[in-house]
Amino acid sequence: MYVLKFISEAKSANKKKLAILIDPDTDFSITKAILENTKKVDVDIIFVGGSLLYKGRIDECIDFIKAHTNLPIVIFPGSEIQISEKADALLFLSLISGRNPDLLIGKHVTVAPFLKQMGLEVIPTGYMLIEGGNVTTASYISQTIPIPSDKPGVAMATAIAGEFLGLKLIYLDGGSGAKNPVPIDMIRMVSNNVSLPLIVGGGIRNKQSIKDAWNAGADIVVVGNLLESNPDELQGLR
Numbered sequence: 001m002y003v004l005k006f007i008s009e010a011k012s013a014n015k016k017k018l019a020i021l022i023d024p025d026t027d028f029s030i031t032k033a034i035l036e037n038t039k040k041v042d043v044d045i046i047f048v049g050g051s052l053l054y055k056g057r058i059d060e061c062i063d064f065i066k067a068h069t070n071l072p073i074v075i076f077p078g079s080e081i082q083i084s085e086k087a088d089a090l091l092f093l094s095l096i097s098g099r100n101p102d103l104l105i106g107k108h109v110t111v112a113p114f115l116k117q118m119g120l121e122v123i124p125t126g127y128m129l130i131e132g133g134n135v136t137t138a139s140y141i142s143q144t145i146p147i148p149s150d151k152p153g154v155a156m157a158t159a160i161a162g163e164f165l166g167l168k169l170i171y172l173d174g175g176s177g178a179k180n181p182v183p184i185d186m187i188r189m190v191s192n193n194v195s196l197p198l199i200v201g202g203g204i205r206n207k208q209s210i211k212d213a214w215n216a217g218a219d220i221v222v223v224g225n226l227l228e229s230n231p232d233e234l235q236g237l238r
């Protein structure tokens with residue numbers, strides 16, 4: 001319960017958190033540079049995962065990250081093969097924005113006994129894909145329609161349903177490489193209507209977008225591509 005406790009306590013104290021997403025397929029030399037940069041910008045959590053992996057070396061990647069940082073490592077799995085007992089926790093994602101039964105409950109059944117054996121902290125997460133101006137790998141691979149960016153009410157209703165179902169976190173995701181981040185009015189509406197910690201990511205390209213998401217009610221903002229493409233942008237964030 002350590003990671004969820006850490007996230008929930010931060011929310012209660014209104015301490016905004018920054019997470020970075022590391023794709024296990026990324027060259028370790030680049031991952032190393034990203035991890036060096038995180039020391040300068042006060043990153044709080046490391047998410048590991050990808051919508052589609054080609055190399056399948058999640059254990060190796062987590063070992064590599066652990067050798068370079070003490071931050072909590074949380075698996076953000078793109079599929080049921082992305083599990084590892086080396087991580088601190090795993091977001092047990094139910095894709096509540098979609099209507100693909102396999103991603104709502106199916107894959108979960110297949111993998112649940114293995115997760116139980118591993119003793120990994122499993123965090124039930126309502127995962128919502130939001131339309132971000134292009135088709136992302138996440139929406140293509142999941143074969144689901146993301147929530148339209150101009151329909152904050154749909155996102156709000158979905159998040160409330162997720163809370164009623166007993167999920168512990170809500171994750172609004174434009175998908176990695178989204179052209180546009182999750183709209184601010186949508187973040188605000190979801191945050192005003194659920195009491196769960198709120199994670200927001202996808203398509204964040206500058207520090208102002210991070211601050212805007214935090215101010216609108218995101219408790220954790222996740223950045224991925226930005227760390228590779230323009231790491232200096234995060235300087236002076238806090």
Ligand code: 1GP
Nearest residue numbers: 176177201202203224225
């Ligand atoms: C996607 O939030 C992550 O789930 C990261 O997205 O790579 O676009 O920052 P980006």
